Amino acid sequence: xxxxxxxxxGLVQAGGSLRLSCASSESTFSTxxxxxxxxxxxxxxxxxxxxxxxxxxxxxxxxxxxxFTISRDNAKRTVNLQMNSLKPDDTAVYxxxxxxxxxxxxxxxxxxxxxxxQVTVSS
Numbered sequence: 001x002x003x004x005x006x007x008x009x010g011l012v013q014a015g016g017s018l019r020l021s022c023a024s025s026e027s028t029f030s031t032x033x034x035x036x037x038x039x040x041x042x043x044x045x046x047x048x049x050x051x052x053x054x055x056x057x058x059x060x061x062x063x064x065x066x067x068f069t070i071s072r073d074n075a076k077r078t079v080n081l082q083m084n085s086l087k088p089d090d091t092a093v094y095x096x097x098x099x100x101x102x103x104x105x106x107x108x109x110x111x112x113x114x115x116x117x118q119v120t121v122s123s
Contacts, residue, residue, distance in 0.1 A: 005023050022078065029077040059103050
């Protein structure tokens with residue numbers, strides 16, 4: 001497992017932008033596929049975006065394509081999620097997740113979760 005710490009959440013108006021970061025202090029970070037999921041109370045955790053170990057390939061949920069961009073810097077041991085054109089429906093707790101076995105849009109098989117960061121988009 002690898003320890004993950006999210007940051008960058010907050011309150012923003014619709015149409016605005018936020019940049020979330022997921023950081024790790026562990027040297028094995030580059031061996032993990034890293035994903036972002038989000039969850040609102042009473043609903044299942046939802047896939048948002050994922051990135052391969054090298055950063056060469058990415059995967060997005062249809063609901064965020066064209067608005068969100070995931071990137072990683074293995075030298076800094078960080079994965080970022082740039083969120084533009086935010087909508088009230090994007091309001092959720094956002095979680096960083098690391099998985100060894102591959103890039104997938106389901107939460108099953110995740111090896112490590114961060115503690116989450118709240119994103120609130122006002123209308």
